[in-house]
Structure formats: structure tokens, C-alpha cells
Amino acid sequence: MTAKVKVKPVHPWFLSGWAKWSIFLFGVALYLQTLTYDYTLDDAIVIYENQYTTSGFKGIGGILGHDTFYGFFKEAGKSQLVSGGRYRPLSLILFAIEWQLFGRSPGSGHALNLLLYGLLCLMVYLAMERLLAPTVQPRIRYPAAWITAILFAAHPVHTEAVANIKGMDEILALLGCLFALYLAFKQIPGHRNVLFAGLVFLLGMLAKENAITWVVVVPLAYLLLGNQRLMNSIRFSWPWLAAAALYLIIRQSVLESGDGQPVMELMNNPFLKWNGSGYVPMSLSESLGTTGVTWLQYLRLMVFPHPLTHDYYPRQIAIHTMTSPAALAGWLLYLAMAAGTIYFWKRQKVVSFGLAYYLVTFSIVSNLVIPIGTNMSERFLFMPGLGLLLIAGYYWAVWIAESSSRMPWVFFGLLVLAFSMKTVVRNTAWKDNFTLFKTDIAVSSNSAKLNNALGGELSVQAAKLTDETRRNEMLNQAIPLLQKALEIHPTYRNALLLLGNTYFYLARYE
Incomplete structure (x- = not known):
């Protein structure tokens, strides 16, 4: 109805x-x-x-x-x-x-x-x-x-x-x-x-x-x-x-068929944890809790898309158990959406479809049905988010039809203006890899992958410079980033290689 x-x-x-x-x-x-x-x-x-x-x-x-x-x-x-x-x-x-x-x-x-x-x-x-x-x-x-x-x-x-x-x-x-x-x-x-x-x-x-x-x-x-x-x-x-x-x-x-064994590299399986000597799978409570936190993050991004980042690799999303309030909130909200699909089935079909569409298309990137190799990514909302936007668009149109004033259009214009300004500003981060990494490290400071990426980019670019002062400055900027990547992911081979190269460029052989 x-x-x-x-x-x-x-x-x-x-x-x-x-x-x-x-x-x-x-x-x-x-x-x-x-x-x-x-x-x-x-x-x-x-x-x-x-x-x-x-x-x-x-x-x-x-x-x-x-x-x-x-x-x-x-x-x-x-x-x-x-x-x-x-x-x-x-x-x-x-x-x-x-x-x-x-x-x-x-x-x-x-x-x-x-x-x-x-x-x-x-x-x-x-x-x-x-x-x-x-x-x-x-x-x-x-x-x-x-x-x-x-x-x-x-x-x-x-x-x-x-x-x-x-x-x-x-x-x-x-x-x-x-x-x-x-x-x-x-x-x-x-x-x-x-x-x-x-x-x-x-x-x-x-x-x-x-x-x-x-x-x-x-x-x-x-x-x-x-x-x-x-x-x-x-x-x-x-x-x-x-x-x-x-x-x-x-x-x-x-496609080649896999061997059926779980991937034991943290950058391709975020549901691993370090036990002091190696990586082991998270407990069920930890994997479900961490997943619930990402689900909550996705809904937040749909409503309030700030801050944005391209990188949610470990441990940008910290490990949570099912006792975590954020994890419980994520699970409860998605269960409520599933219940809403049923509740509105006869009462408000647009809402029922919008919720069902979001949940169905989100399922494949949710880390619940199949592992996707990362905790979450903003691009994973590209398809599912349309369901929630349809609900918003429908009710905005109802508001316009029922209102004798211009206020619905004024509020819509302000929202679109805010979204557009954020989009244009966010675009600037995507100029090139170096700009993207420098921009997003402020948001994803706990990502081993991004610390490694920015540290590696600084090291590689520095090695090409002839200005020794600037060269050494960039190399010294790379070191703490690569060290942090290794602190988060102790067996990160690429970070070890890049850190070794950086010390070599600085002639620090000790």
C-alpha cells in the first residue's frame, strides 16, 4: 500500500x-x-x-x-x-x-x-x-x-x-x-x-x-x-x-579451483590474528563481531559519508567480539532491516523492496556468505546503496506531493549540494597514488597495507631524486610508516623488503 x-x-x-x-x-x-x-x-x-x-x-x-x-x-x-x-x-x-x-x-x-x-x-x-x-x-x-x-x-x-x-x-x-x-x-x-x-x-x-x-x-x-x-x-x-x-x-x-584451504596471509584474509608466533584464525565471536562492526560502518557511510578512505585493511577495523556494543548494534540493525522487509511487505511495498534489495545485493560483499579478502570497502556500497536511496527518494516525493511549500525542495537542494561538495573534494585524493596514500593515511592510520603503500611510495620516489636533502627527508619519512606496517603485520614481506631498501638508500647498514 x-x-x-x-x-x-x-x-x-x-x-x-x-x-x-x-x-x-x-x-x-x-x-x-x-x-x-x-x-x-x-x-x-x-x-x-x-x-x-x-x-x-x-x-x-x-x-x-x-x-x-x-x-x-x-x-x-x-x-x-x-x-x-x-x-x-x-x-x-x-x-x-x-x-x-x-x-x-x-x-x-x-x-x-x-x-x-x-x-x-x-x-x-x-x-x-x-x-x-x-x-x-x-x-x-x-x-x-x-x-x-x-x-x-x-x-x-x-x-x-x-x-x-x-x-x-x-x-x-x-x-x-x-x-x-x-x-x-x-x-x-x-x-x-x-x-x-x-x-x-x-x-x-x-x-x-x-x-x-x-x-x-x-x-x-x-x-x-x-x-x-x-x-x-x-x-x-x-x-x-x-x-x-x-x-x-x-x-x-x-577459473582454477582452489585447494580449499583458508588463506593464511593477513592482507588477503582479515579474519586472522597474531598469537605471538604466527597467524591463527579468529574465534567465531571475533569474526562475527568484527563483521558486525563493518556492517554498522556501511550504514553510517550511507547517511553520513565522512570521512572517506579507500583502505579498510587490517587493522583499520579493529578486532571485536560479539560483546562489543558496535558489533551488537550492527547485527541488530541488519536483523531489524530483515524484519522490516517482512513487516512492510503488505503495508509499504517500496520500503519492503528497498530493504530487501539492499540486504540481497549486500550479502555477497558482507563477509558472511563468502570471504572477500578485506574487512570492507566503500565501493561495496555502489550496488546495495541504491535500495536505501530508493526509499529516501520515494518518501521525499511523497513529502513534496503532500506539501504546499517549497521546503521539501529546499532541503533536497541542500543535501545534494552537501553531497556534491564532498564528492568534488574527495575526487582530489584520486589524482595519483601518492596523493591518495598521503590523503587517506590520516583516516586509515591503522592499516598495514596503507602504511606500507605510502612508505613504499616515499622510498621509491626518493630513490629517483638528485637533491640529497630532499631525498633523505623522504626516506626518513618512509621508515616509521614501514615500521608501523610491520608492527601491525609482523610477517609483511613487502614491508620488510621496502624497509630494507630504504635503509640501504640511506646507507644505514647496521
Whole structure:
């Protein structure tokens, strides 16, 4: 049941092309500054140090036939050093085409990301409008979809996915899912578009495997917002199920099977702890408690996205047990969201769907279903966060419809302005690796990985300098960072190597 409001005609602006163009242009404009930025972080793995990507058109066969990271590690088995195994060929194929056309050009990569993000923001609007069409009156539906899309475009937590070229996999995955949903809901029931929707959904999964959660999202969408019975919801979802099965078959045939043993390297398994002589798995209370704390952090970031950082590696998130208040709060909030999905099932279907969508798409990155190799990451909110934004957009539209004043739009404008300013400021951190590491160490000071990364960057850059004073200054800045990395992670081999190199550059051989 939707909120009861007086039925009024849709404002003509929402039916015009300007409503759509405003979303696309807004999404692009927020990230224009990134066009001059360099490669960062895992761009090396998937772009400029990947043997298949840098082979252009000739490398596409290798991309399709191997783990996503194989072209970087260049040796069978080494891609398994990173938890899970990855088959995400779609973005790498685009990177290979881009390399063929432009060579090493981070600017072209950022430009493509901007265009795709603008299209994604537009697709958020189109898909949400179609999704709400069977149950929500136009007076509310169009503003709700537009507000949701604008909030999505402006939300600062998306900077990691957009300002980092490698984040194209996140953009493509959600774009594929939303386009498929739009096609499936274009005419209900049983339109031939659902078959094409299945093919588009397959492309979404080939961008990033978290898209597979939509095999649950789509039946829920038919059931809650499509006014379909349970059996019809399942029957209309068969192209999605078939696409998911095909993806899993392809993925299984390409990826190497692991040995089934837990990863015992802290940088790839945050659920280890140091016992004085080596690493051992956390207790169940510790792993569940630490996970609960990250869940709480995700919700905080959706509501109040500050401060932001790209790094939540150990021990930026400290070890917690289930007796920790923060851990209990995280678990209780998510249990409440699950209960809310049921409570609002008949009472308020938009809320029920939004909560269910968040929980389903979040499950695959929650560290509860499968280990993901890190405690958390802001980019993991890119897909799930849309469910909460849909709820916000819907109720904002209801408020606008019921209000005779401009206050709802004033508050909306202030929120979008605040989000936009935060996004533009946060973008500056992604200029290059050195800028990113220097910026985020203020937030992630307890991350072994970031202390190692910044210390290593200082050491490597210092070694290239001819100004001895500046050189020694940077080398001495690197030492405490690398020492802290080793304090957090005593067997961190890369930190040991970089620290040794730094002492060598300073001629400190003792």
C-alpha cells in the first residue's frame, strides 16, 4: 500500500527530455576533474601492467580465457593469492580496446568512466520509474525516480568506483542489471523484452560477479512492485536464472579451483590474528563481531559519508567480539532491516523492496556468505546503496506531493549540494597514488597495507631524486610508516623488503 496523497497531474518538467538530460549531465559534471588524473591502485593489475590489456585487440582472447588477474601475475595459480578468483572480462575488454586506440592514456579511461557513470545515473531514473509504475501513481513516481537518481549521482561514497578507472567493473555491473530490469518491466507480463533482459544481465555478471544477486532481486521486484503472484514472479524470471546458470558454467570452466584451504596471509584474509608466533584464525565471536562492526560502518557511510578512505585493511577495523556494543548494534540493525522487509511487505511495498534489495545485493560483499579478502570497502556500497536511496527518494516525493511549500525542495537542494561538495573534494585524493596514500593515511592510520603503500611510495620516489636533502627527508619519512606496517603485520614481506631498501638508500647498514 502506498502513501495516500491527493492525485495531481505530473509536473510537465519530469516528462520532458530535460529531466533525463539533467541526470546524465549532473553525474558527468561531478567527476570532470578526474579527466586529468593518473592511474591509481589496481589500475596496474587490470590495465597498464596486464599483458592481455596492453596487447589491445590481440589480448581479448586471453582476457576471455583466464582469471581477471592472470594477465598481471602472468603465472598460473598466483591469481589465487587474492581471495576468491575473479572472472570479469567485460571491463578488461573495454580497457584492451581503449589501449589499442589510445595507448597508455589514463585520460581516456577516466573519460569512458565518466560517460558510463552518466549513463548509469540516467538508467537509475529510467529503471526506478518503470519499477514503480505498477504500484505508484505518476505524481509521486516520476519525482521519486528523479530524486533517487540525483542522490545516487551525488553520493560521495561512489567516488572510489568512478574516480578509479578500475571501478568501471562496478559501473558496468549495475548498468547491466538496471537496463535488464528496465527491459523486463517495460511491459508486464510476458513481454519478449525479458529474453533480451537475460542477455543484458549476463553482460552485467561478466562485468562483476556481484550482479548475480539479481536472480533474487528480480523475482522480489515482480512480486512486490510488479503486482505479480509468486509463481508468475518466478516464471517471468527464467531468463535471469538461465543467464546466471550460463555465467556460472563459463566462470567454472575458466577459473582454477582452489585447494580449499583458508588463506593464511593477513592482507588477503582479515579474519586472522597474531598469537605471538604466527597467524591463527579468529574465534567465531571475533569474526562475527568484527563483521558486525563493518556492517554498522556501511550504514553510517550511507547517511553520513565522512570521512572517506579507500583502505579498510587490517587493522583499520579493529578486532571485536560479539560483546562489543558496535558489533551488537550492527547485527541488530541488519536483523531489524530483515524484519522490516517482512513487516512492510503488505503495508509499504517500496520500503519492503528497498530493504530487501539492499540486504540481497549486500550479502555477497558482507563477509558472511563468502570471504572477500578485506574487512570492507566503500565501493561495496555502489550496488546495495541504491535500495536505501530508493526509499529516501520515494518518501521525499511523497513529502513534496503532500506539501504546499517549497521546503521539501529546499532541503533536497541542500543535501545534494552537501553531497556534491564532498564528492568534488574527495575526487582530489584520486589524482595519483601518492596523493591518495598521503590523503587517506590520516583516516586509515591503522592499516598495514596503507602504511606500507605510502612508505613504499616515499622510498621509491626518493630513490629517483638528485637533491640529497630532499631525498633523505623522504626516506626518513618512509621508515616509521614501514615500521608501523610491520608492527601491525609482523610477517609483511613487502614491508620488510621496502624497509630494507630504504635503509640501504640511506646507507644505514647496521
